[in-house]
Amino acid sequence: MSPEEKEFSEIIESLVEQWGFRRHLGRVWSLLYLCDKPLNPSQIEEALSLSKGNINGILQELTTWGVVHKTRLEGDRNYYYQAEPHIWKSISNVFKARELRILAEAIERLTRLETQTKNTQDPEQKTKLKKLHHIQETVNTAHMLSSMLVQSDPEKLGKITKLVSRLRSL
Structure with missing residues (x-):
């Protein structure tokens, strides 16, 4: 890797670590x-000096999040991997799978708590x-x-502006 590629990798490692993921996922x-x-996994192993087991686990996790895709090349039995080229799609996949679920669980619990205590x-x-x-x-x-942000529909921008204003007033 060139010095610029290493610097890029370190930036991404720091970002994913801040989001609660392991640094190697970013690498x-x-x-x-x-x-x-x-x-293929062997090429990744060689480029990053990580163990085969570590690489396989990382690739499985990245594939699960939808930020990496598994593919085969014609005439080759090996699996190959490539990053999702659309960054917003990658961020949206993770956000939908993780952050939206956390917020939905919080809403459910807060609603249940409010229902239990509203007749006081x-x-x-x-x-x-x-x-x-x-x-x-x-919340x-x-x-x-x-939800609107990850849908990335330009028609939703007006509604997003209204929601941001609403958040500021809360």
């Missing part, structure tokens, strides 16, 4: 993204219930905004 993805042609007559509990509802609205709005 492998970076290599595949920068390559013009698909690579205690003034102190009513104040807490209002705060709970405020958090629920904020709900964040979920809607995130």
